[in-house]
Amino acid sequence: MKPIDAIPIRPAPASDVAGNAPALLHEIAAALDTLLRTGREYCIDLSALPLSPADRDLLREALGTGEVRVDLDTLGNSHIEETGVPGVWWVCHRSEDGVLLTESLAICRVPEIIPAHPADIAMGLQGLQERMASREPGGH
Amino acid sequence: MGELEETVLDAFRRGGLSRRAFLKFCAATASLLALPPAAATAMAETLARTPRPTVIYLSYQECTACLESMTRSFSPTIEHLIFNNISLAFNDTLQAAAGEAAEAARKEAMRQAWGKYILIVDGAVPMGAGGAYCVAAGQSAVDDLRHAAQGAAAIIAVGTCAAFGGIPYAAPNPTGAVPVSEVIRDRPVINVSGCPPIPEVMTGVVVYYLSFGMPALDHQGRPLAFYGNSIHDRCYRRPFYDEGRFAHTFDDEGARNGWCLYELGCKGPVTYNACATLKWNQGTSFPIQSGHGCLGCSEPDFWDKGGFYRPLSAATGHWPRGEVLGAAALGGVVVGAGMAALARSHQKTSAAKTAKEAGSPPPKEDPHER
Ligand code: SF4
Ligand code: SF4
Numbered sequence: 001m002k003p004i005d006a007i008p009i010r011p012a013p014a015s016d017v018a019g020n021a022p023a024l025l026h027e028i029a030a031a032l033d034t035l036l037r038t039g040r041e042y043c044i045d046l047s048a049l050p051l052s053p054a055d056r057d058l059l060r061e062a063l064g065t066g067e068v069r070v071d072l073d074t075l076g077n078s079h080i081e082e083t084g085v086p087g088v089w090w091v092c093h094r095s096e097d098g099v100l101l102t103e104s105l106a107i108c109r110v111p112e113i114i115p116a117h118p119a120d121i122a123m124g125l126q127g128l129q130e131r132m133a134s135r136e137p138g139g140h
Numbered sequence: 141m142g143e144l145e146e147t148v149l150d151a152f153r154r155g156g157l158s159r160r161a162f163l164k165f166c167a168a169t170a171s172l173l174a175l176p177p178a179a180a181t182a183m184a185e186t187l188a189r190t191p192r193p194t195v196i197y198l199s200y201q202e203c204t205a206c207l208e209s210m211t212r213s214f215s216p217t218i219e220h221l222i223f224n225n226i227s228l229a230f231n232d233t234l235q236a237a238a239g240e241a242a243e244a245a246r247k248e249a250m251r252q253a254w255g256k257y258i259l260i261v262d263g264a265v266p267m268g269a270g271g272a273y274c275v276a277a278g279q280s281a282v283d284d285l286r287h288a289a290q291g292a293a294a295i296i297a298v299g300t301c302a303a304f305g306g307i308p309y310a311a312p313n314p315t316g317a318v319p320v321s322e323v324i325r326d327r328p329v330i331n332v333s334g335c336p337p338i339p340e341v342m343t344g345v346v347v348y349y350l351s352f353g354m355p356a357l358d359h360q361g362r363p364l365a366f367y368g369n370s371i372h373d374r375c376y377r378r379p380f381y382d383e384g385r386f387a388h389t390f391d392d393e394g395a396r397n398g399w400c401l402y403e404l405g406c407k408g409p410v411t412y413n414a415c416a417t418l419k420w421n422q423g424t425s426f427p428i429q430s431g432h433g434c435l436g437c438s439e440p441d442f443w444d445k446g447g448f449y450r451p452l453s454a455a456t457g458h459w460p461r462g463e464v465l466g467a468a469a470l471g472g473v474v475v476g477a478g479m480a481a482l483a484r485s486h487q488k489t490s491a492a493k494t495a496k497e498a499g500s501p502p503p504k505e506d507p508h509e510r
Binding site: 043045047072074075078091093095097099100101102104112113117119120123 | 153157158159160161163164165167168170171172176178180181422423
């Protein structure tokens with residue numbers, strides 16, 4: 001079978017039209033405003049939206065690139081980066097096979113998945129203390 | 141802390157996974173279920189305090205492809221996590237124990253979680269000859285199912301055989317097979333149909349149930365989140381259908397150009413499933429993308445609908461398309477219809493099917509014994 005774009009008939013609306021991105025930008029602006037005023041976080045599931053390549057380009061261009069990039073290595077890779085608009089994070093979760101599980105825009109100070117959770121800190125502390133104890137001469 | 145009090149989050153931790161892995165799992169599942177993103181947070185909060193579920197997976201008249209589908213998804217995935225690491229208390233194919241040890245393990249798992257476990261059933265249930273066509277450890281499938289259902293918090297019929305009877309139920313249905321919903325009639329059964337179902341759908345339904353309770357179901361008892369759209373509604377070849385461009389053989393210009401497979405018998409327009417969006421093998425492809433029409437495997441009686449290569453009949457309202465057909469395709473249609481009529485004349489509608497359509501109680505005896 002030929003690749004779909006080698007077929008002389010356009011199988012889908014022309015991909016150079018950015019249909020959904022402008023509306024998304026309004027949604028993002030409103031969510032940022034709410035975040036500033038009330039602290040309420042927001043999330044937009046990009047994998048659930050029909051976005052053309054032009055939509056993506058427009059989004060990337062309008063949001064720009066920020067200062068923070070985080071790579072998470074848990075159940076496969078997750079890439080989280082702050083866009084040039086502080087408070088807007090582009091989040092990509094992939095499986096261990098590299099398959100994109102979900103892609104979203106998180107509007108928050110920092111995505112919930114990044115900070116260490118108290119329960120994890122407690123477990124880490126316990127492990128650290130055990131290792132420290134085993135290193136001490138006499139084991140105490 | 142008793143085993144039943146362990147939460148889903150605890151089970152993640154015990155498996156060496158962090159809370160971040162748990163949050164990622166919730167985000168991916170919420171997205172899979174097409175839930176609003178805020179639901180991922182709600183799901184994480186609920187699952188963090190929801191007791192780890194006990195899943196009892198029983199198999200009756202089936203080919204084990206449903207389980208294959210679930211376990212053949214590649215290296216550790218979300219599906220593996222929820223079923224293998226987290227919850228599966230009994231499955232006779234996957235567990236190491238056999239014979240009496242297996243039966244004892246299952247009884248113990250059911251006793252411990254009585255009233256709380258999720259019962260997954262794959263396979264149809266034979267009612268013929270007093271249930272003698274499927275017996276394990278001296279108990280017939282039908283008695284076994286009735287008993288297991290009593291202690292279940294939720295019943296999920298996985299695969300078209302359990303959901304609608306599937307292949308065992310196909311004419312002439314020699315064993316008097318019926319779907320789970322005909323044995324368990326006093327409570328809802330969640331039907332996760334497909335031959336086999338998509339692994340992500342099976343996981344998604346279990347996680348949804350744990351987080352939010354009973355999902356919204358369609359008139360066939362299938363979760364709307366996955367079975368709300370037809371294959372045709374989401375098919376990437378749909379623009380060709382709309383333009384009247386069809387493949388007429390598997391090697392003509394249309395087939396090579398990726399045109400619509402309607403004339404080659406595609407059942408996409410009457411089939412509700414998530415193949416066109418979720419796809420198979422980790423999102424690699426699905427039958428239509430590989431050049432073959434949909435068989436309609438997630439619909440009742442898909443095996444008896446007159447032939448996989450026979451175009452849908454006029455009754456579906458698509459027949460005006462005949463105007464754009466070539467003679468070869470029309471010839472194919474006539475032959476196909478003739479074959480189907482011939483096939484039908486050799487079959488008698490089974491009593492089980494008539495009972496199902498009329499909504500009457502399931503036949504007690506083999507419906508084929510007259
Ligand atoms: S290939 Fe099948 S599902 Fe796709 S557009 Fe054609 S008839 Fe519909
Ligand atoms: S494309 Fe059709 S036949 Fe194939 S798996 Fe999906 S629903 Fe079943």
